[in-house]
Amino acid sequence: MSDFSEIIETLKQNTPEEKQFHQAVEEVAADIGDELRAHEDYRANRVFERLLVPDRIIQFRVSWLDDDQNIQINNGWRVQYNNALGPYKGGLRFAPNVRLDTFKFLGFEQTFKNALTGLPMGGGKGGSDFDPKGKSEHEVMRFCQAFMQELYRHIGSDRDVPAGDIGVGNREIGFLYGAYKQLTGRHEAVLTGKNPGFGGSCVRKEATGYGCVYFLMNMLAHCDDDIKGKRCAVSGAGNVALYTAKKLIERNAKVVTLSDSQGYIIKNDGFDFEELEQIIELKEQKRGTLADFEAENVRYHEGKKPWGEDFEIAIPAATQNEVSGADMAKMIDGNLEIVCEAANMPLQAEAREKAQEKGIVIAPAKAANAGGVAVSGLERSQNAMHLSWPAEKVDKRLRKIMKQIHKDCVACAQDGKRPDYIQGANIAGFRRVADAILAYGVV
Ligand SMILES: NC(=O)C1=CN([C@@H]2O[C@H](COP(=O)(O)OP(=O)(O)OC[C@H]3O[C@@H](n4cnc5c(N)ncnc54)[C@H](O)[C@@H]3O)[C@@H](O)[C@H]2O)C=CC1
Numbered sequence: 001m002s003d004f005s006e007i008i009e010t011l012k013q014n015t016p017e018e019k020q021f022h023q024a025v026e027e028v029a030a031d032i033g034d035e036l037r038a039h040e041d042y043r044a045n046r047v048f049e050r051l052l053v054p055d056r057i058i059q060f061r062v063s064w065l066d067d068d069q070n071i072q073i074n075n076g077w078r079v080q081y082n083n084a085l086g087p088y089k090g091g092l093r094f095a096p097n098v099r100l101d102t103f104k105f106l107g108f109e110q111t112f113k114n115a116l117t118g119l120p121m122g123g124g125k126g127g128s129d130f131d132p133k134g135k136s137e138h139e140v141m142r143f144c145q146a147f148m149q150e151l152y153r154h155i156g157s158d159r160d161v162p163a164g165d166i167g168v169g170n171r172e173i174g175f176l177y178g179a180y181k182q183l184t185g186r187h188e189a190v191l192t193g194k195n196p197g198f199g200g201s202c203v204r205k206e207a208t209g210y211g212c213v214y215f216l217m218n219m220l221a222h223c224d225d226d227i228k229g230k231r232c233a234v235s236g237a238g239n240v241a242l243y244t245a246k247k248l249i250e251r252n253a254k255v256v257t258l259s260d261s262q263g264y265i266i267k268n269d270g271f272d273f274e275e276l277e278q279i280i281e282l283k284e285q286k287r288g289t290l291a292d293f294e295a296e297n298v299r300y301h302e303g304k305k306p307w308g309e310d311f312e313i314a315i316p317a318a319t320q321n322e323v324s325g326a327d328m329a330k331m332i333d334g335n336l337e338i339v340c341e342a343a344n345m346p347l348q349a350e351a352r353e354k355a356q357e358k359g360i361v362i363a364p365a366k367a368a369n370a371g372g373v374a375v376s377g378l379e380r381s382q383n384a385m386h387l388s389w390p391a392e393k394v395d396k397r398l399r400k401i402m403k404q405i406h407k408d409c410v411a412c413a414q415d416g417k418r419p420d421y422i423q424g425a426n427i428a429g430f431r432r433v434a435d436a437i438l439a440y441g442v443v
């Protein structure tokens, strides 16, 4: 291996626009140096360098008609990042701020995350700069159909299996799957996150959030602590945030905040189940904003983030880089003990450094939010067997997978009661992918 910093410098020179991708790569590189030094075969076979280039990038135009019969044009991407461990697997994101950089960083992260699940899945990610917000139901449907018109030829149950992410939930997966079925005449496990009534898995919708809480519970148990009574600040009010909140409340933690792109709500004593169900309905059915939510002792702060409130556990569950260095400084000045990354790469590099300097324990996204893709893996298995498992069985397997991920992270992290989970996740994920790459030879 040539010098590590040289590899990263070359990457930056070759892809100067891709700042998020560089950030994700640097976070992994910071932890796997010893691993590379210890493995002459990884170095000789340039495994790390090979992991810095996606297997394939597909980019396409999506043309569709809005409700006024105007022609609209969007960009579509699928980054098939690495299939060493299985077919490409990872979500589709529909959001106006995405670009190739977004999908490269997400695909890179997904490759290691999927490795941590122990299931046979490679990493991929994709989506479009289409913004579903403010679009009619028919516009979303026509967009999904136009998007699939190109994507269908690149995916397949043993090739590439997309799922949801920001802006792509159960509704969009339904439209995408309907279009795939229409185009190919096939029912197959080509998308996950389908409705449990027709090909989906029970608990997939809840799995990312529930998995985060299971991971947190394993972390707390590891240092003889408990989630009960902990004050948790959750950001976001989408799929991941809402089901993280639900499981936290079920386990008697206090969820004091939720947020969306316009502001946050706080309830000092923690939201109860009934309030959470109302918020879920507001977001999933009415597609409203948190500003519309009213309940006793709940305050709304427009245009602000929740990180200055009083809590022990921060759970950023909205989007990448949502927590700045200044946000982290506020949390550290408060009672922060743990950050659980429910979103992908939610901490800016400065925020991560500040937290690490102060000994705050961080559950990295690769490990903490792997429950979603893990249940997607279980959905693939059920589809392959033409079976549908009950919710209890899926949830039990999810708990087992999250426990094992925690165990693997601890085994690969520096010793101690409070292990470095970031390091543990990076090493455990990297080893699995690297060993498969070695086994295949130079391809
Ligand atoms: N859906 C899934 O199964 C998985 C999602 N993730 C990650 O979790 C995060 C959230 O994804 P989902 O909940 O699926 O998306 P979603 O579309 O259901 O919800 C996203 C939420 O974040 C809020 N948001 C977006 N940008 C924001 C900003 N700049 N500031 C504050 N709030 C903002 C939105 O208002 C919305 O409430 C993303 O990072 C995603 O990549 C990770 C693993 C699996």
Ligand SMILES: O=C(O)CCC(=O)C(=O)O
Pocket (backbone or CB within 6 Å): 089, 090, 091, 092, 110, 113, 161, 162, 163, 164, 165, 192, 344, 369, 370, 372, 373, 374, 376
């Ligand atoms: O369920 C999946 O395949 C993908 C989930 C995802 O996009 C993620 O883990 O970030």
